[in-house]
Amino acid sequence: MPDPNLADLDAFVAVARARSFRGAAKLQGASASALSDALRRLEARLGARLLNRTTRSVTPTEAGARLLERLGPAVREIADALAAVNDSADSPAGTLRLNAPTVVARHVLPDIVARFLAAYPGISLEVETNDSFIDVLAEGFDAGIRYEERVERDMVAVPIGPCRQRFVLAGSPAYLAARGVPRHPRDLLGHACIRHRFASRVTAQWEFERDGETIRIAAAGPLIATTPELEVHTARAGLGLVCTFKEYLRDGLADGTLVPLLQDWLPDFSGPRLYYANRRHMPAPLRAFVDFIKADIR
The missing domain is CATH 3.40.190.10 (Periplasmic binding protein-like II)
Structure with missing residues:
Protein backbone atom coordinates (compact mmCIF):
# COMPACT_ATOMS: atom_id res chain seq x y z
CA MET A 1 0.00 0.00 0.00
CA PRO A 2 1.48 3.43 -0.89
CA ASP A 3 2.73 5.78 1.83
CA PRO A 4 0.32 8.55 2.94
CA ASN A 5 0.80 11.79 1.03
CA LEU A 6 1.68 15.05 2.72
CA ALA A 7 -1.70 16.65 1.97
CA ASP A 8 -3.57 13.90 3.84
CA LEU A 9 -1.21 14.18 6.81
CA ASP A 10 -1.67 17.96 6.82
CA ALA A 11 -5.45 17.48 6.76
CA PHE A 12 -5.25 15.16 9.77
CA VAL A 13 -3.17 17.66 11.76
CA ALA A 14 -5.55 20.50 10.92
CA VAL A 15 -8.69 18.60 11.92
CA ALA A 16 -7.13 17.12 15.06
CA ARG A 17 -6.02 20.56 16.26
CA ALA A 18 -9.28 22.31 15.41
CA ARG A 19 -11.38 19.40 16.78
CA SER A 20 -13.73 20.17 13.93
CA PHE A 21 -13.87 19.46 10.21
CA ARG A 22 -15.68 22.73 9.59
CA GLY A 23 -13.20 24.76 11.67
CA ALA A 24 -10.22 23.11 10.01
CA ALA A 25 -11.73 23.67 6.57
CA LYS A 26 -12.08 27.39 7.31
CA LEU A 27 -8.43 27.65 8.33
CA GLN A 28 -7.17 25.46 5.48
CA GLY A 29 -9.21 27.13 2.75
CA ALA A 30 -10.69 23.73 1.84
CA SER A 31 -14.07 22.06 2.12
CA ALA A 32 -15.04 19.92 5.09
CA SER A 33 -15.86 17.05 2.73
CA ALA A 34 -12.37 17.20 1.19
CA LEU A 35 -10.81 16.97 4.65
CA SER A 36 -13.12 14.08 5.53
CA ASP A 37 -12.04 12.25 2.36
CA ALA A 38 -8.39 12.84 3.24
CA LEU A 39 -8.92 11.40 6.73
CA ARG A 40 -10.61 8.31 5.33
CA ARG A 41 -7.72 7.73 2.91
CA LEU A 42 -5.16 8.18 5.67
CA GLU A 43 -6.92 5.84 8.09
CA ALA A 44 -7.31 3.23 5.33
CA ARG A 45 -3.61 3.39 4.47
CA LEU A 46 -2.52 3.19 8.12
CA GLY A 47 -5.11 0.59 9.08
CA ALA A 48 -6.01 2.53 12.23
CA ARG A 49 -8.74 4.91 13.31
CA LEU A 50 -7.22 8.31 14.08
CA LEU A 51 -10.26 10.41 14.99
CA ASN A 52 -13.47 9.70 16.85
CA ARG A 53 -16.29 11.55 15.09
CA THR A 54 -19.71 12.34 16.50
CA THR A 55 -22.28 14.93 15.48
CA ARG A 56 -20.97 17.20 18.26
CA SER A 57 -17.24 16.62 18.44
CA VAL A 58 -14.10 15.34 16.79
CA THR A 59 -11.39 13.97 19.11
CA PRO A 60 -8.17 12.04 18.46
CA THR A 61 -8.07 8.36 19.32
CA GLU A 62 -5.10 7.08 21.29
CA ALA A 63 -3.34 6.29 18.01
CA GLY A 64 -4.33 9.68 16.60
CA ALA A 65 -3.00 11.52 19.65
CA ARG A 66 0.36 9.73 19.35
CA LEU A 67 0.56 10.53 15.65
CA LEU A 68 -0.37 14.18 16.21
CA GLU A 69 2.30 14.56 18.89
CA ARG A 70 4.98 13.33 16.50
CA LEU A 71 3.57 14.75 13.29
CA GLY A 72 2.56 18.26 14.35
CA PRO A 73 6.09 19.69 14.71
CA ALA A 74 7.21 17.93 11.52
CA VAL A 75 4.38 19.43 9.45
CA ARG A 76 5.14 22.86 10.90
CA GLU A 77 8.82 22.51 9.99
CA ILE A 78 7.88 21.58 6.44
CA ALA A 79 5.54 24.57 6.19
CA ASP A 80 8.27 26.84 7.57
CA ALA A 81 10.82 25.46 5.10
CA LEU A 82 8.46 26.03 2.18
CA ALA A 83 7.68 29.53 3.45
CA ALA A 84 11.41 30.27 3.66
CA VAL A 85 11.69 29.64 -0.08
CA ASN A 86 9.23 32.49 -0.55
CA ASP A 87 10.96 34.71 2.00
CA SER A 88 11.77 37.57 -0.33
CA ALA A 89 12.26 40.93 1.39
CA ASP A 90 11.08 42.75 -1.73
CA SER A 91 7.79 40.98 -2.40
CA PRO A 92 6.63 38.55 0.32
CA ALA A 93 3.44 36.75 -0.62
CA CYS A 163 1.57 51.82 24.34
CA ARG A 164 -0.95 52.65 27.07
CA GLN A 165 -4.74 52.34 27.28
CA ARG A 166 -7.37 52.80 29.95
CA PHE A 167 -10.90 51.97 30.99
CA VAL A 168 -13.41 54.74 31.59
CA LEU A 169 -16.48 54.66 33.82
CA ALA A 170 -19.17 56.96 32.46
CA GLY A 171 -22.83 57.89 32.64
CA SER A 172 -25.14 60.32 30.91
CA PRO A 173 -25.89 63.77 32.41
CA ALA A 174 -29.58 62.80 32.73
CA TYR A 175 -28.75 59.60 34.63
CA LEU A 176 -26.36 61.41 36.99
CA ALA A 177 -28.89 64.17 37.65
CA ALA A 178 -31.48 61.56 38.61
CA ARG A 179 -29.31 59.08 40.52
CA GLY A 180 -26.39 61.17 41.76
CA VAL A 181 -22.65 61.11 41.04
CA PRO A 182 -20.67 58.22 42.61
CA ARG A 183 -17.71 59.48 44.67
CA HIS A 184 -16.22 56.08 45.55
CA PRO A 185 -16.29 52.66 43.81
CA ARG A 186 -18.48 51.24 46.59
CA ASP A 187 -21.14 53.80 45.71
CA LEU A 188 -21.68 51.82 42.49
CA LEU A 189 -23.51 49.14 44.49
CA GLY A 190 -26.43 51.58 44.58
CA HIS A 191 -26.33 52.35 40.86
CA ALA A 192 -27.64 50.73 37.68
CA CYS A 193 -24.56 49.25 36.00
CA ILE A 194 -24.35 48.00 32.42
CA ARG A 195 -22.12 44.94 32.35
CA HIS A 196 -20.13 43.01 29.75
CA ARG A 197 -20.18 39.22 29.31
CA PHE A 198 -17.32 37.46 27.56
CA ALA A 199 -17.71 34.63 25.07
CA SER A 200 -16.66 32.27 27.89
CA ARG A 201 -19.98 33.24 29.62
CA VAL A 202 -18.06 35.02 32.40
CA THR A 203 -19.50 38.43 33.33
CA ALA A 204 -16.75 40.95 33.94
CA GLN A 205 -16.30 42.43 37.41
CA TRP A 206 -15.42 46.11 37.63
CA GLU A 207 -11.99 46.65 39.16
CA PHE A 208 -10.72 49.94 40.62
CA GLU A 209 -7.29 50.74 42.00
CA ARG A 210 -5.77 53.72 43.87
CA ASP A 211 -2.81 54.12 46.22
CA GLY A 212 -2.25 50.36 46.36
CA GLU A 213 -5.90 49.58 47.18
CA THR A 214 -7.85 47.38 44.76
CA ILE A 215 -11.65 47.19 44.86
CA ARG A 216 -13.69 44.75 42.77
CA ILE A 217 -17.36 45.47 42.31
CA ALA A 218 -19.92 42.83 41.35
CA ALA A 219 -22.16 45.44 39.80
CA ALA A 220 -25.84 44.93 38.97
CA GLY A 221 -28.11 46.66 36.53
CA PRO A 222 -30.54 46.53 33.62
CA LEU A 223 -28.30 45.05 30.93
CA ILE A 224 -25.65 42.39 30.40
CA ALA A 225 -24.36 42.25 26.82
CA THR A 226 -21.54 40.85 24.72
CA THR A 227 -21.51 43.85 22.38
CA PRO A 228 -19.76 47.02 23.64
CA GLU A 229 -21.67 49.24 21.21
CA LEU A 230 -24.99 48.12 22.74
CA GLU A 231 -23.65 48.75 26.24
CA VAL A 232 -22.48 52.26 25.34
CA HIS A 233 -25.73 53.13 23.56
CA THR A 234 -27.71 52.07 26.63
CA ALA A 235 -25.56 54.28 28.86
CA ARG A 236 -25.95 57.26 26.52
CA ALA A 237 -29.71 56.73 26.70
CA GLY A 238 -29.52 57.34 30.45
CA LEU A 239 -30.26 53.80 31.65
CA GLY A 240 -27.08 53.14 33.62
CA LEU A 241 -23.33 53.47 34.02
CA VAL A 242 -20.86 51.73 31.71
CA CYS A 243 -17.20 50.87 32.25
CA THR A 244 -15.18 49.87 29.20
CA PHE A 245 -12.26 50.77 26.95
CA LYS A 246 -12.02 54.52 26.37
CA GLU A 247 -12.01 53.82 22.61
CA TYR A 248 -15.63 52.67 22.77
CA LEU A 249 -16.66 55.81 24.70
CA ARG A 250 -14.77 58.40 22.68
CA ASP A 251 -17.77 59.78 20.76
CA GLY A 252 -19.98 60.02 23.83
CA LEU A 253 -17.28 61.76 25.85
CA ALA A 254 -16.59 64.15 22.97
CA ASP A 255 -20.21 65.23 22.45
CA GLY A 256 -21.09 65.39 26.15
CA THR A 257 -23.64 62.57 26.14
CA LEU A 258 -21.35 60.72 28.55
CA VAL A 259 -19.50 62.08 31.61
CA PRO A 260 -16.35 60.32 32.95
CA LEU A 261 -16.42 59.24 36.61
CA LEU A 262 -13.93 58.05 39.26
CA GLN A 263 -10.99 58.50 36.88
CA ASP A 264 -8.45 58.58 39.72
CA TRP A 265 -9.54 54.99 40.44
CA LEU A 266 -8.89 53.77 36.87
CA PRO A 267 -5.15 53.88 36.06
CA ASP A 268 -3.98 53.23 32.52
CA PHE A 269 -2.45 49.88 31.53
CA SER A 270 -0.11 48.43 28.91
Missing part, protein backbone atom coordinates in the same frame (compact mmCIF):
# COMPACT_ATOMS: atom_id res chain seq x y z
CA GLY A 94 0.97 34.40 1.01
CA THR A 95 -1.67 34.39 3.73
CA LEU A 96 -1.23 35.78 7.24
CA ARG A 97 -3.76 34.63 9.88
CA LEU A 98 -4.15 36.78 13.01
CA ASN A 99 -6.33 36.35 16.09
CA ALA A 100 -7.18 39.52 18.04
CA PRO A 101 -9.52 40.82 20.76
CA THR A 102 -12.59 42.66 19.50
CA VAL A 103 -11.43 46.07 20.75
CA VAL A 104 -8.11 45.71 18.93
CA ALA A 105 -9.77 44.56 15.70
CA ARG A 106 -12.12 47.54 15.78
CA HIS A 107 -9.96 50.37 17.10
CA VAL A 108 -6.28 49.45 16.66
CA LEU A 109 -5.95 47.30 13.57
CA PRO A 110 -7.89 49.29 10.91
CA ASP A 111 -5.17 51.89 10.34
CA ILE A 112 -2.36 49.34 10.68
CA VAL A 113 -4.01 46.86 8.32
CA ALA A 114 -4.72 49.50 5.65
CA ARG A 115 -1.11 50.66 5.60
CA PHE A 116 0.31 47.12 5.76
CA LEU A 117 -1.78 45.77 2.88
CA ALA A 118 -0.93 48.83 0.77
CA ALA A 119 2.76 48.18 1.40
CA TYR A 120 2.54 44.42 0.71
CA PRO A 121 0.00 43.75 -2.07
CA GLY A 122 1.09 40.10 -2.35
CA ILE A 123 -0.11 39.30 1.18
CA SER A 124 -3.65 38.24 2.05
CA LEU A 125 -4.64 38.94 5.67
CA GLU A 126 -7.22 36.99 7.69
CA VAL A 127 -8.25 38.48 11.07
CA GLU A 128 -10.48 36.58 13.51
CA THR A 129 -11.68 38.08 16.78
CA ASN A 130 -11.62 36.18 20.06
CA ASP A 131 -11.71 37.72 23.55
CA SER A 132 -10.16 34.77 25.40
CA PHE A 133 -6.58 33.56 25.47
CA ILE A 134 -6.03 30.70 23.03
CA ASP A 135 -3.14 28.64 21.69
CA VAL A 136 -2.78 30.48 18.38
CA LEU A 137 -0.63 27.80 16.75
CA ALA A 138 -2.93 24.97 17.74
CA GLU A 139 -5.89 26.93 16.35
CA GLY A 140 -4.15 27.47 13.02
CA PHE A 141 -3.13 31.14 13.39
CA ASP A 142 0.29 32.59 12.62
CA ALA A 143 0.15 35.12 15.47
CA GLY A 144 -2.16 36.54 18.14
CA ILE A 145 -2.74 39.87 19.83
CA ARG A 146 -3.56 40.05 23.53
CA TYR A 147 -3.24 42.18 26.71
CA GLU A 148 -0.74 41.35 29.45
CA GLU A 149 -1.20 37.57 29.19
CA ARG A 150 1.61 35.23 30.07
CA VAL A 151 3.76 34.55 27.03
CA GLU A 152 4.80 30.94 26.60
CA ARG A 153 8.47 30.06 26.65
CA ASP A 154 8.73 29.74 22.88
CA MET A 155 6.71 32.89 22.09
CA VAL A 156 7.87 36.42 21.29
CA ALA A 157 5.81 39.53 22.15
CA VAL A 158 5.99 42.89 20.37
CA PRO A 159 3.91 45.98 21.28
CA ILE A 160 1.32 46.89 18.65
CA GLY A 161 -0.82 50.02 18.57
CA PRO A 162 -1.04 52.33 21.62
CA GLY A 271 -1.45 48.33 25.37
CA PRO A 272 -1.83 45.20 23.24
CA ARG A 273 1.03 42.99 22.12
CA LEU A 274 1.53 40.88 19.01
CA TYR A 275 2.82 37.45 19.99
CA TYR A 276 4.12 34.66 17.79
CA ALA A 277 6.30 31.55 17.90
CA ASN A 278 10.04 31.95 18.16
CA ARG A 279 11.15 29.76 15.26
CA ARG A 280 14.02 29.67 12.81
CA HIS A 281 12.02 29.93 9.59
CA MET A 282 9.28 32.51 10.05
CA PRO A 283 6.68 32.53 7.21
CA ALA A 284 7.28 35.46 4.88
CA PRO A 285 3.92 37.20 5.53
CA LEU A 286 4.45 37.03 9.30
CA ARG A 287 8.03 38.29 8.99
CA ALA A 288 6.81 41.23 6.91
CA PHE A 289 4.10 42.05 9.48
CA VAL A 290 6.48 41.83 12.46
CA ASP A 291 9.00 44.09 10.70
CA PHE A 292 6.19 46.51 9.81
CA ILE A 293 5.02 46.67 13.45
CA LYS A 294 8.57 47.14 14.75
CA ALA A 295 9.08 50.00 12.28
CA ASP A 296 5.87 51.58 13.61
CA ILE A 297 7.29 51.41 17.14
CA ARG A 298 10.52 53.07 16.04
Whole structure:
Protein backbone atom coordinates (compact mmCIF):
# COMPACT_ATOMS: atom_id res chain seq x y z
CA MET A 1 0.00 0.00 0.00
CA PRO A 2 1.48 3.43 -0.89
CA ASP A 3 2.73 5.78 1.83
CA PRO A 4 0.32 8.55 2.94
CA ASN A 5 0.80 11.79 1.03
CA LEU A 6 1.68 15.05 2.72
CA ALA A 7 -1.70 16.65 1.97
CA ASP A 8 -3.57 13.90 3.84
CA LEU A 9 -1.21 14.18 6.81
CA ASP A 10 -1.67 17.96 6.82
CA ALA A 11 -5.45 17.48 6.76
CA PHE A 12 -5.25 15.16 9.77
CA VAL A 13 -3.17 17.66 11.76
CA ALA A 14 -5.55 20.50 10.92
CA VAL A 15 -8.69 18.60 11.92
CA ALA A 16 -7.13 17.12 15.06
CA ARG A 17 -6.02 20.56 16.26
CA ALA A 18 -9.28 22.31 15.41
CA ARG A 19 -11.38 19.40 16.78
CA SER A 20 -13.73 20.17 13.93
CA PHE A 21 -13.87 19.46 10.21
CA ARG A 22 -15.68 22.73 9.59
CA GLY A 23 -13.20 24.76 11.67
CA ALA A 24 -10.22 23.11 10.01
CA ALA A 25 -11.73 23.67 6.57
CA LYS A 26 -12.08 27.39 7.31
CA LEU A 27 -8.43 27.65 8.33
CA GLN A 28 -7.17 25.46 5.48
CA GLY A 29 -9.21 27.13 2.75
CA ALA A 30 -10.69 23.73 1.84
CA SER A 31 -14.07 22.06 2.12
CA ALA A 32 -15.04 19.92 5.09
CA SER A 33 -15.86 17.05 2.73
CA ALA A 34 -12.37 17.20 1.19
CA LEU A 35 -10.81 16.97 4.65
CA SER A 36 -13.12 14.08 5.53
CA ASP A 37 -12.04 12.25 2.36
CA ALA A 38 -8.39 12.84 3.24
CA LEU A 39 -8.92 11.40 6.73
CA ARG A 40 -10.61 8.31 5.33
CA ARG A 41 -7.72 7.73 2.91
CA LEU A 42 -5.16 8.18 5.67
CA GLU A 43 -6.92 5.84 8.09
CA ALA A 44 -7.31 3.23 5.33
CA ARG A 45 -3.61 3.39 4.47
CA LEU A 46 -2.52 3.19 8.12
CA GLY A 47 -5.11 0.59 9.08
CA ALA A 48 -6.01 2.53 12.23
CA ARG A 49 -8.74 4.91 13.31
CA LEU A 50 -7.22 8.31 14.08
CA LEU A 51 -10.26 10.41 14.99
CA ASN A 52 -13.47 9.70 16.85
CA ARG A 53 -16.29 11.55 15.09
CA THR A 54 -19.71 12.34 16.50
CA THR A 55 -22.28 14.93 15.48
CA ARG A 56 -20.97 17.20 18.26
CA SER A 57 -17.24 16.62 18.44
CA VAL A 58 -14.10 15.34 16.79
CA THR A 59 -11.39 13.97 19.11
CA PRO A 60 -8.17 12.04 18.46
CA THR A 61 -8.07 8.36 19.32
CA GLU A 62 -5.10 7.08 21.29
CA ALA A 63 -3.34 6.29 18.01
CA GLY A 64 -4.33 9.68 16.60
CA ALA A 65 -3.00 11.52 19.65
CA ARG A 66 0.36 9.73 19.35
CA LEU A 67 0.56 10.53 15.65
CA LEU A 68 -0.37 14.18 16.21
CA GLU A 69 2.30 14.56 18.89
CA ARG A 70 4.98 13.33 16.50
CA LEU A 71 3.57 14.75 13.29
CA GLY A 72 2.56 18.26 14.35
CA PRO A 73 6.09 19.69 14.71
CA ALA A 74 7.21 17.93 11.52
CA VAL A 75 4.38 19.43 9.45
CA ARG A 76 5.14 22.86 10.90
CA GLU A 77 8.82 22.51 9.99
CA ILE A 78 7.88 21.58 6.44
CA ALA A 79 5.54 24.57 6.19
CA ASP A 80 8.27 26.84 7.57
CA ALA A 81 10.82 25.46 5.10
CA LEU A 82 8.46 26.03 2.18
CA ALA A 83 7.68 29.53 3.45
CA ALA A 84 11.41 30.27 3.66
CA VAL A 85 11.69 29.64 -0.08
CA ASN A 86 9.23 32.49 -0.55
CA ASP A 87 10.96 34.71 2.00
CA SER A 88 11.77 37.57 -0.33
CA ALA A 89 12.26 40.93 1.39
CA ASP A 90 11.08 42.75 -1.73
CA SER A 91 7.79 40.98 -2.40
CA PRO A 92 6.63 38.55 0.32
CA ALA A 93 3.44 36.75 -0.62
CA GLY A 94 0.97 34.40 1.01
CA THR A 95 -1.67 34.39 3.73
CA LEU A 96 -1.23 35.78 7.24
CA ARG A 97 -3.76 34.63 9.88
CA LEU A 98 -4.15 36.78 13.01
CA ASN A 99 -6.33 36.35 16.09
CA ALA A 100 -7.18 39.52 18.04
CA PRO A 101 -9.52 40.82 20.76
CA THR A 102 -12.59 42.66 19.50
CA VAL A 103 -11.43 46.07 20.75
CA VAL A 104 -8.11 45.71 18.93
CA ALA A 105 -9.77 44.56 15.70
CA ARG A 106 -12.12 47.54 15.78
CA HIS A 107 -9.96 50.37 17.10
CA VAL A 108 -6.28 49.45 16.66
CA LEU A 109 -5.95 47.30 13.57
CA PRO A 110 -7.89 49.29 10.91
CA ASP A 111 -5.17 51.89 10.34
CA ILE A 112 -2.36 49.34 10.68
CA VAL A 113 -4.01 46.86 8.32
CA ALA A 114 -4.72 49.50 5.65
CA ARG A 115 -1.11 50.66 5.60
CA PHE A 116 0.31 47.12 5.76
CA LEU A 117 -1.78 45.77 2.88
CA ALA A 118 -0.93 48.83 0.77
CA ALA A 119 2.76 48.18 1.40
CA TYR A 120 2.54 44.42 0.71
CA PRO A 121 0.00 43.75 -2.07
CA GLY A 122 1.09 40.10 -2.35
CA ILE A 123 -0.11 39.30 1.18
CA SER A 124 -3.65 38.24 2.05
CA LEU A 125 -4.64 38.94 5.67
CA GLU A 126 -7.22 36.99 7.69
CA VAL A 127 -8.25 38.48 11.07
CA GLU A 128 -10.48 36.58 13.51
CA THR A 129 -11.68 38.08 16.78
CA ASN A 130 -11.62 36.18 20.06
CA ASP A 131 -11.71 37.72 23.55
CA SER A 132 -10.16 34.77 25.40
CA PHE A 133 -6.58 33.56 25.47
CA ILE A 134 -6.03 30.70 23.03
CA ASP A 135 -3.14 28.64 21.69
CA VAL A 136 -2.78 30.48 18.38
CA LEU A 137 -0.63 27.80 16.75
CA ALA A 138 -2.93 24.97 17.74
CA GLU A 139 -5.89 26.93 16.35
CA GLY A 140 -4.15 27.47 13.02
CA PHE A 141 -3.13 31.14 13.39
CA ASP A 142 0.29 32.59 12.62
CA ALA A 143 0.15 35.12 15.47
CA GLY A 144 -2.16 36.54 18.14
CA ILE A 145 -2.74 39.87 19.83
CA ARG A 146 -3.56 40.05 23.53
CA TYR A 147 -3.24 42.18 26.71
CA GLU A 148 -0.74 41.35 29.45
CA GLU A 149 -1.20 37.57 29.19
CA ARG A 150 1.61 35.23 30.07
CA VAL A 151 3.76 34.55 27.03
CA GLU A 152 4.80 30.94 26.60
CA ARG A 153 8.47 30.06 26.65
CA ASP A 154 8.73 29.74 22.88
CA MET A 155 6.71 32.89 22.09
CA VAL A 156 7.87 36.42 21.29
CA ALA A 157 5.81 39.53 22.15
CA VAL A 158 5.99 42.89 20.37
CA PRO A 159 3.91 45.98 21.28
CA ILE A 160 1.32 46.89 18.65
CA GLY A 161 -0.82 50.02 18.57
CA PRO A 162 -1.04 52.33 21.62
CA CYS A 163 1.57 51.82 24.34
CA ARG A 164 -0.95 52.65 27.07
CA GLN A 165 -4.74 52.34 27.28
CA ARG A 166 -7.37 52.80 29.95
CA PHE A 167 -10.90 51.97 30.99
CA VAL A 168 -13.41 54.74 31.59
CA LEU A 169 -16.48 54.66 33.82
CA ALA A 170 -19.17 56.96 32.46
CA GLY A 171 -22.83 57.89 32.64
CA SER A 172 -25.14 60.32 30.91
CA PRO A 173 -25.89 63.77 32.41
CA ALA A 174 -29.58 62.80 32.73
CA TYR A 175 -28.75 59.60 34.63
CA LEU A 176 -26.36 61.41 36.99
CA ALA A 177 -28.89 64.17 37.65
CA ALA A 178 -31.48 61.56 38.61
CA ARG A 179 -29.31 59.08 40.52
CA GLY A 180 -26.39 61.17 41.76
CA VAL A 181 -22.65 61.11 41.04
CA PRO A 182 -20.67 58.22 42.61
CA ARG A 183 -17.71 59.48 44.67
CA HIS A 184 -16.22 56.08 45.55
CA PRO A 185 -16.29 52.66 43.81
CA ARG A 186 -18.48 51.24 46.59
CA ASP A 187 -21.14 53.80 45.71
CA LEU A 188 -21.68 51.82 42.49
CA LEU A 189 -23.51 49.14 44.49
CA GLY A 190 -26.43 51.58 44.58
CA HIS A 191 -26.33 52.35 40.86
CA ALA A 192 -27.64 50.73 37.68
CA CYS A 193 -24.56 49.25 36.00
CA ILE A 194 -24.35 48.00 32.42
CA ARG A 195 -22.12 44.94 32.35
CA HIS A 196 -20.13 43.01 29.75
CA ARG A 197 -20.18 39.22 29.31
CA PHE A 198 -17.32 37.46 27.56
CA ALA A 199 -17.71 34.63 25.07
CA SER A 200 -16.66 32.27 27.89
CA ARG A 201 -19.98 33.24 29.62
CA VAL A 202 -18.06 35.02 32.40
CA THR A 203 -19.50 38.43 33.33
CA ALA A 204 -16.75 40.95 33.94
CA GLN A 205 -16.30 42.43 37.41
CA TRP A 206 -15.42 46.11 37.63
CA GLU A 207 -11.99 46.65 39.16
CA PHE A 208 -10.72 49.94 40.62
CA GLU A 209 -7.29 50.74 42.00
CA ARG A 210 -5.77 53.72 43.87
CA ASP A 211 -2.81 54.12 46.22
CA GLY A 212 -2.25 50.36 46.36
CA GLU A 213 -5.90 49.58 47.18
CA THR A 214 -7.85 47.38 44.76
CA ILE A 215 -11.65 47.19 44.86
CA ARG A 216 -13.69 44.75 42.77
CA ILE A 217 -17.36 45.47 42.31
CA ALA A 218 -19.92 42.83 41.35
CA ALA A 219 -22.16 45.44 39.80
CA ALA A 220 -25.84 44.93 38.97
CA GLY A 221 -28.11 46.66 36.53
CA PRO A 222 -30.54 46.53 33.62
CA LEU A 223 -28.30 45.05 30.93
CA ILE A 224 -25.65 42.39 30.40
CA ALA A 225 -24.36 42.25 26.82
CA THR A 226 -21.54 40.85 24.72
CA THR A 227 -21.51 43.85 22.38
CA PRO A 228 -19.76 47.02 23.64
CA GLU A 229 -21.67 49.24 21.21
CA LEU A 230 -24.99 48.12 22.74
CA GLU A 231 -23.65 48.75 26.24
CA VAL A 232 -22.48 52.26 25.34
CA HIS A 233 -25.73 53.13 23.56
CA THR A 234 -27.71 52.07 26.63
CA ALA A 235 -25.56 54.28 28.86
CA ARG A 236 -25.95 57.26 26.52
CA ALA A 237 -29.71 56.73 26.70
CA GLY A 238 -29.52 57.34 30.45
CA LEU A 239 -30.26 53.80 31.65
CA GLY A 240 -27.08 53.14 33.62
CA LEU A 241 -23.33 53.47 34.02
CA VAL A 242 -20.86 51.73 31.71
CA CYS A 243 -17.20 50.87 32.25
CA THR A 244 -15.18 49.87 29.20
CA PHE A 245 -12.26 50.77 26.95
CA LYS A 246 -12.02 54.52 26.37
CA GLU A 247 -12.01 53.82 22.61
CA TYR A 248 -15.63 52.67 22.77
CA LEU A 249 -16.66 55.81 24.70
CA ARG A 250 -14.77 58.40 22.68
CA ASP A 251 -17.77 59.78 20.76
CA GLY A 252 -19.98 60.02 23.83
CA LEU A 253 -17.28 61.76 25.85
CA ALA A 254 -16.59 64.15 22.97
CA ASP A 255 -20.21 65.23 22.45
CA GLY A 256 -21.09 65.39 26.15
CA THR A 257 -23.64 62.57 26.14
CA LEU A 258 -21.35 60.72 28.55
CA VAL A 259 -19.50 62.08 31.61
CA PRO A 260 -16.35 60.32 32.95
CA LEU A 261 -16.42 59.24 36.61
CA LEU A 262 -13.93 58.05 39.26
CA GLN A 263 -10.99 58.50 36.88
CA ASP A 264 -8.45 58.58 39.72
CA TRP A 265 -9.54 54.99 40.44
CA LEU A 266 -8.89 53.77 36.87
CA PRO A 267 -5.15 53.88 36.06
CA ASP A 268 -3.98 53.23 32.52
CA PHE A 269 -2.45 49.88 31.53
CA SER A 270 -0.11 48.43 28.91
CA GLY A 271 -1.45 48.33 25.37
CA PRO A 272 -1.83 45.20 23.24
CA ARG A 273 1.03 42.99 22.12
CA LEU A 274 1.53 40.88 19.01
CA TYR A 275 2.82 37.45 19.99
CA TYR A 276 4.12 34.66 17.79
CA ALA A 277 6.30 31.55 17.90
CA ASN A 278 10.04 31.95 18.16
CA ARG A 279 11.15 29.76 15.26
CA ARG A 280 14.02 29.67 12.81
CA HIS A 281 12.02 29.93 9.59
CA MET A 282 9.28 32.51 10.05
CA PRO A 283 6.68 32.53 7.21
CA ALA A 284 7.28 35.46 4.88
CA PRO A 285 3.92 37.20 5.53
CA LEU A 286 4.45 37.03 9.30
CA ARG A 287 8.03 38.29 8.99
CA ALA A 288 6.81 41.23 6.91
CA PHE A 289 4.10 42.05 9.48
CA VAL A 290 6.48 41.83 12.46
CA ASP A 291 9.00 44.09 10.70
CA PHE A 292 6.19 46.51 9.81
CA ILE A 293 5.02 46.67 13.45
CA LYS A 294 8.57 47.14 14.75
CA ALA A 295 9.08 50.00 12.28
CA ASP A 296 5.87 51.58 13.61
CA ILE A 297 7.29 51.41 17.14
CA ARG A 298 10.52 53.07 16.04
